[in-house]
Amino acid sequence: MHISVSALTILVWIALLVSCIAPIALLTLFVRDRKGGTVW
Amino acid sequence: MVNEAILDPGIAAILLVAFSVLWVFLGWWWGRAAKDVEDYMLAGRKVGLALGTATAMATWVTSNTTMVAPQLALQMGIWGMVGYSLGSVGLILFAPMARRIRNLMPTGFTSGDFIRLRYGNFAWRVFLLISLFYAMGWLVSLGMAGGILIQALSGIEYWIGMTVILGICVLYTLLGGLRAVIGTDFIQTLIIIIGIVVLGFMVIDKVGFDDVHARLTTERPELLNLLMPAAIMFLFNNLLFGVGEIFHSNVWWSRAFAFRPGVGFKAYLIAGLFWAPIPIAAGFVALAAPEIGINVPRPDMVGPLVAANLLGTAGAILVFIIVFSALASSLDSLLAATSDLIVEDIYRKHLRPSATSPMLRRAASAVILILGGITWILCILNLATLASLLHFTGAFVASTIWPIAAGLFWKRTNKKGATWAMILGTVAGVLAYRYIGFYVAALFGASVSMVIVLLTTLLRPGTFDWKDLKEAAPEGLEDDDGDPNASSSIRTSTSPSA
Numbered sequence: 001m002h003i004s005v006s007a008l009t010i011l012v013w014i015a016l017l018v019s020c021i022a023p024i025a026l027l028t029l030f031v032r033d034r035k036g037g038t039v040w
Numbered sequence: 041m042v043n044e045a046i047l048d049p050g051i052a053a054i055l056l057v058a059f060s061v062l063w064v065f066l067g068w069w070w071g072r073a074a075k076d077v078e079d080y081m082l083a084g085r086k087v088g089l090a091l092g093t094a095t096a097m098a099t100w101v102t103s104n105t106t107m108v109a110p111q112l113a114l115q116m117g118i119w120g121m122v123g124y125s126l127g128s129v130g131l132i133l134f135a136p137m138a139r140r141i142r143n144l145m146p147t148g149f150t151s152g153d154f155i156r157l158r159y160g161n162f163a164w165r166v167f168l169l170i171s172l173f174y175a176m177g178w179l180v181s182l183g184m185a186g187g188i189l190i191q192a193l194s195g196i197e198y199w200i201g202m203t204v205i206l207g208i209c210v211l212y213t214l215l216g217g218l219r220a221v222i223g224t225d226f227i228q229t230l231i232i233i234i235g236i237v238v239l240g241f242m243v244i245d246k247v248g249f250d251d252v253h254a255r256l257t258t259e260r261p262e263l264l265n266l267l268m269p270a271a272i273m274f275l276f277n278n279l280l281f282g283v284g285e286i287f288h289s290n291v292w293w294s295r296a297f298a299f300r301p302g303v304g305f306k307a308y309l310i311a312g313l314f315w316a317p318i319p320i321a322a323g324f325v326a327l328a329a330p331e332i333g334i335n336v337p338r339p340d341m342v343g344p345l346v347a348a349n350l351l352g353t354a355g356a357i358l359v360f361i362i363v364f365s366a367l368a369s370s371l372d373s374l375l376a377a378t379s380d381l382i383v384e385d386i387y388r389k390h391l392r393p394s395a396t397s398p399m400l401r402r403a404a405s406a407v408i409l410i411l412g413g414i415t416w417i418l419c420i421l422n423l424a425t426l427a428s429l430l431h432f433t434g435a436f437v438a439s440t441i442w443p444i445a446a447g448l449f450w451k452r453t454n455k456k457g458a459t460w461a462m463i464l465g466t467v468a469g470v471l472a473y474r475y476i477g478f479y480v481a482a483l484f485g486a487s488v489s490m491v492i493v494l495l496t497t498l499l500r501p502g503t504f505d506w507k508d509l510k511e512a513a514p515e516g517l518e519d520d521d522g523d524p525n526a527s528s529s530i531r532t533s534t535s536p537s538a
Contacts, residue, residue: 002265012321015321015324016241016317016321019240020237023229023230023233026094026226027090029089030226032090038086038300040222
């Protein structure tokens with residue numbers, strides 16, 4: 001049983017989408033920590 | 041020596057120098073805030089969620105993620121990269137453990153402290169052997185990766201690139217301790233993720249899913265096979281390997297101790313979820329190799345070679361920066377955490393129980409230097425490929441999963457069971473590695489360990505008191521002149537009995 005081209009496409013696109021969200025989330029958390037004085 | 045250079049050596053040297061200056065400066069800058077050994081080793085125990093999440097991600101994104109994930113995609117296909125991605129399960133499962141560790145051991149320093157207090161001295165020493173062996177294996181694999189990367193991309197000799205990367209990481213870790221490590225990790229995480237996303241989109245744009253899939257169907261159909269037995273075994277093996285690595289390694293325990301209360305669970309959970317797609321994106325890059333028809337002399341170079349071939353100098357620069365950041369973010373963490381383990385569990389507990397804070401700080405620096413030196417020597421020997429080296433350690437670390445998980449949550453697990461689980465699990469894992477293959481070493485190690493822990497817990501249940509994990513904090517730690525230090529939260533403990 002082989003992975004289809006559409007399944008491969010979906011897999012990689014989901015990976016890239018989550019990877020796009022990650023830096024935005026980290027920066028948002030950093031700004032929040034900074035405002036709260038809890039960076040470290 | 042590899043093919044002709046893909047990146048001009050001059051450009052590579054400039055990038056190397058520029059980032060090295062940046063990391064060393066930041067290491068020194070953040071390290072100024074470290075007043076005592078607890079600040080140095082655990083960044084004051086107040087790291088917030090943003091830095092906590094980023095450091096967990098960055099440390100787990102090693103050069104292996106960016107170089108071995110592509111290699112495994114080329115050797116094992118879809119399950120190779122998805123299997124690698126299951127390394128995120130370790131981070132996610134560690135989330136409740138990080139919370140538990142912080143609650144049970146508010147003044148703890150290392151994973152060794154837990155094993156010693158939970159299971160006694162013999163188990164502790166077995167654990168230290170496993171942990172230090174793994175740490176050296178990981179350090180060497182990272183050092184080698186640095187040399188391989190620079191040589192593959194720019195033609196600069198392996199030993200020069202390896203020496204520079206290792207030397208820089210040792211230097212800024214030495215200067216700044218865990219604050220330097222965590223601060224630089226935040227920046228490196230952003231670089232890594234953004235870089236891999238850009239690379240992924242560029243590969244899709246240049247090659248496309250249809251062409252990649254069609255070429256693989258013609259020339260390497262096994263890579264698309266969802267029922268490839270070795271790949272499926274690898275998938276579970278990698279999952280257990282990752283869990284074993286994270287559960288036992290002081291790299292993650294030191295962070296659990298360093299995070300602000302309430303941060304550990306969220307940080308590890310978010311880090312695991314964000315880490316998971318990275319090996320898939322990196323692995324996909326390698327699957328484009330058959331379509332573009334490049335020669336891959338060494339399988340762990342496939343990622344950089346594909347990027348450089350498709351994208352020219354820009355691709356080579358991008359890969360260089362990504363892998364350098366991934367290397368540095370893991371090397372610094374490993375140097376710091378391994379130094380902590382040696383200073384706390386060997387130097388203080390075995391050799392100098394009355395060591396003062398400045399003595400411990402000096403010892404930590406010395407150990408970082410010594411670790412760097414030993415790593416350098418072992419890297420010069422240029423052993424097997426990165427994947428096989430790292431997976432050999434899986435035979436060892438997977439045996440610690442059940443002793444640690446059960447030890448944190450199940451008071452009935454007894455010390456003999458845990459000790460034998462680690463010993464026999466390791467033996468089983470090594471035998472499996474030798475006689476079957478790397479892709480089952482962790483599977484066997486974890487399975488044997490699990491059976492022993494479960495059986496001994498059920499047949500000879502213990503009655504551990506969780507309060508025994510809270511060692512008394514000292515009233516005050518003296519400096520070298522006998523005067524009390526400002527920080528009083530460093531623990532004292534008695535020397536281990538024979």
